[in-house]
Amino acid sequence: MDASHKDHDEQAARWNGPSGHAWVDLQQVLDGMFRPFEELLVRAVSEEGAARVLDVGCGTGAVTRAVARRTGHCVGADISAPMIAAARELAEQEGVPASFVHADVQEHDFGTGVFDTVVSRFGVMFFPDPVRAFTRLRGAVRDGGGLRLVVWRGPEENPFMTTAERAAAPFVPDLPARRPDQPGQFAFADPDRVRGILRESGWSDVVLRPVDPVCALPEKDLERYVTRLGPLGTILPQADERTRAEVVDAVRPAFEPFVQGTEVRYTAACWEISARAGANVS
Numbered sequence: 001m002d003a004s005h006k007d008h009d010e011q012a013a014r015w016n017g018p019s020g021h022a023w024v025d026l027q028q029v030l031d032g033m034f035r036p037f038e039e040l041l042v043r044a045v046s047e048e049g050a051a052r053v054l055d056v057g058c059g060t061g062a063v064t065r066a067v068a069r070r071t072g073h074c075v076g077a078d079i080s081a082p083m084i085a086a087a088r089e090l091a092e093q094e095g096v097p098a099s100f101v102h103a104d105v106q107e108h109d110f111g112t113g114v115f116d117t118v119v120s121r122f123g124v125m126f127f128p129d130p131v132r133a134f135t136r137l138r139g140a141v142r143d144g145g146g147l148r149l150v151v152w153r154g155p156e157e158n159p160f161m162t163t164a165e166r167a168a169a170p171f172v173p174d175l176p177a178r179r180p181d182q183p184g185q186f187a188f189a190d191p192d193r194v195r196g197i198l199r200e201s202g203w204s205d206v207v208l209r210p211v212d213p214v215c216a217l218p219e220k221d222l223e224r225y226v227t228r229l230g231p232l233g234t235i236l237p238q239a240d241e242r243t244r245a246e247v248v249d250a251v252r253p254a255f256e257p258f259v260q261g262t263e264v265r266y267t268a269a270c271w272e273i274s275a276r277a278g279a280n281v282s
Contacts, residue, residue: 057105087100
């Protein structure tokens with residue numbers, strides 16, 4: 001099995017397993033925390049004048065639903081079956097004209113020139129073969145159509161996102177390592193790498209703009225957030241009760257600099273990426 005297939009299998013297992021279920025369980029917390037990016041992408045779609053929009057790595061569908069309210073319809077796609085099921089249920093409950101596809105974007109045939117714009121909020125950094133994925137997406141967008149993404153910049157600019165694993169490291173030495181330029185949260189941190197991937201995939205006019213909104217979540221939800229997501233969410237379910245207790249006791253004080261009363265607040269250092277679908281791509 002080559003590295004790409006191994007990464008693909010790992011990502012599919014992760015998002016259809018514990019990570020996917022954790023995102024469903026924490027849906028309200030995460031949607032509230034990431035609302036600044038939802039608003040950014042809805043504005044971008046409005047500026048584009050796009051009517052046919054695809055939301056990639058849509059998760060539980062917050063951006064998909066928000067775009068659908070603005071445009072009249074939006075399609076969300078994700079590899080995670082539990083998150084797609086939750087997205088469909090939420091759209092139905094809210095009466096929002098959104099539809100969802102459970103699909104591996106690297107392989108799924110969306111049709112040719114079907115969409116005006118592709119958007120994504122933190123949904124594109126996990127592709128084992130990003131050139132293949134973005135080539136597939138390029139084919140699904142009309143010539144001249146748009147691409148608007150939000151991705152994380154590097155870990156050194158996002159201390160909130162690495163606080164838990166740094167605090168837990170003495171107790172859990174086998175935490176999964178962050179692998180530069182591999183599928184994961186910070187895979188699109190390097191602007192040159194991003195430009196190379198998109199240009200090779202048939203996109204032009206690639207622009208990366210730093211955005212640094214303040215995000216917040218309720219302090220009462222911090223422990224759930226820390227222990228169920230990220231590297232700790234991957235390893236703690238297999239840890240014994242003593243180790244789990246030691247980790248929680250060590251990690252919670254490490255977040256104290258981010259606690260402001262009943263809220264946890266932090267700056268999210270991200271790239272807003274825009275590009276155009278180049279012409280004559282087969």
